[in-house]
Amino acid sequence: MARPPLARAKLLDAAITLVRQQGYAATSVEDVCRAAGVSKGAFFHHFADKDAMALAAAARWTEITAPLFASAPYQDAPPGLPRLIAYLDFRKAILKGSTAEFTCFAGTMAQEIHCTSEPIRAAVEHCISSHAATLEADFTLAILTARRPEALTAQDLALHTQVVLQGAFVLAKAQGGPEIAAQSIDHLKRYLTLLLTPETLP
Amino acid sequence: MARPPLARAKLLDAAITLVRQQGYAATSVEDVCRAAGVSKGAFFHHFADKDAMALAAAARWTEITAPLFASAPYQDAPPGLPRLIAYLDFRKAILKGSTAEFTCFAGTMAQEIHCTSEPIRAAVEHCISSHAATLEADFTLAILTARRPEALTAQDLALHTQVVLQGAFVLAKAQGGPEIAAQSIDHLKRYLTLLLTPETLP
DNA sequence: TTCAATACAGACCAGTTGGTATATTAATGA
C-alpha cells in the first residue's frame, strides 16, 4: 500500500453530513468531493459508484454511532427499566444543534431508497436494527420484572423505541426544531414506565 | 377559460405517487410528465418550477387524505378514547399494498427538503399538523375523563400520534414490510389506553 | 365569426450528473 486512505474517511464523513442535510439523491458525487476536499478521481478509486459509497457510509454510520452509545453515561444506570429511561434521557440530551445534526442518516436513506436499492435498504435496516438490539437485554430484564406481563417481546419494544425516535426526527424536520422530538421521547418514557414499572403503583 | 386543466391533476397525482416511491430529488420533471402522460409544456404551463409543483402536491395530498379520514368508519365510534382507538385501528387497516402505497407523502418530503426549501417545509408541516388537529377534540375529551390527569395537552398527544405513525413508516421502509408499523400502532394504542382509560383499573 | 385567453405539445438549451481514461505521486517490498 501507499499512503493511508485519508480521502476515503473524509468522503464518507462528508457524505453522511450532506445526506443528513439534503438527502441522498440531492447529494451529488461532486458535492461530496468538494465537501471532503478531494478530487473525483479519489472518489471513484475508493468506490465503484455512488451506491457503493452509500453502502460504505451506512457501515461508517454504525462505526460512528455504536461507540457513541456504548460509552454514553446511561450505560452506568441500573439494568432494566432505569437504564432504558436513562437511554431516552440521553437521546433527548443529544437533540442539539440544527435539525440535520441530530437526525439519523439511516432513517433518511431508508425513506429515499426503499424502492430503488435493495442492498442499501438492507444496509440501513441493519444500522437501525443493530442499534435496537443493544437495548434488548434491558428490555428482557424489564419485562421479566414487570407488573403486567402482557405478551411483550424485548425485540418488539426495542424496535418501537426506534420507531418513536425516527418519527420524532421526521416531525422535527417538518417543524424545523427539536421540541416535538423531546416531547415524544417523554411520551415514550411514560409508556415504558406505565408498562414496565415493577410491583405496585399508587 | 378554455378546457378544464386535466393535466394539472394528473401531474399532481403522478408526482405524489413517484415521490412516495423514490423521493423528491430522485423524481425528475420528465418522470412526472411521463407518468401523467402529458408533455413538459403542460407541466411548466401549470407550475412555475418543480418546487411550485411540490407545493401544489402538498395541498393536493391534504385534499386527498382529509376526506379519506373524514368519511372513515372510526368517525362513528364514541367520542374520546374509543374513537382514538378506532382511528388507530383504521390506520392499521390501511397498511396494505407496497410500502410506497401506504406511507406518507408529507413525511417523505419533510425528510428531504427540511434544509433546502422553507416554503415546502412549511407546506408539508401543515399537512401533518392539520391532520393531527382532527384528533384534538377526542384527545381533549379523553384527557378530561382520564384517571391520571398528568400535565397533558391534546395537541401534544395528537402530534405524538403522528410521530409514531411517521416513525412506523420509516421502519417499514427500512424493513421492506408493514409488520413493524402495525406493531408500533399497537404499542401506541396500549399507551393511550393506559394513560387515558377512565376510572378504575384492576 | 372573430378574438383573446387558456391548455397543451415538442423542440431545444445550458448546466449538471454519474462515470471514465489517463496521468502523477508516494510508499512498500525485493
Place this chain on the structure above:
DNA sequence: TCATTAATATACCAACTGGTCTGTATTGAA
C-alpha cells in the same frame, strides 16, 4: 534502488436535468 501498486488528480464524456421558446388547438365571450 527500482519496480510495483495504492492513492490522488485532472480532463473529459454522454446522458440527463430543470427550464425556455415557439407553435397549436380548444374554448368562451363579444
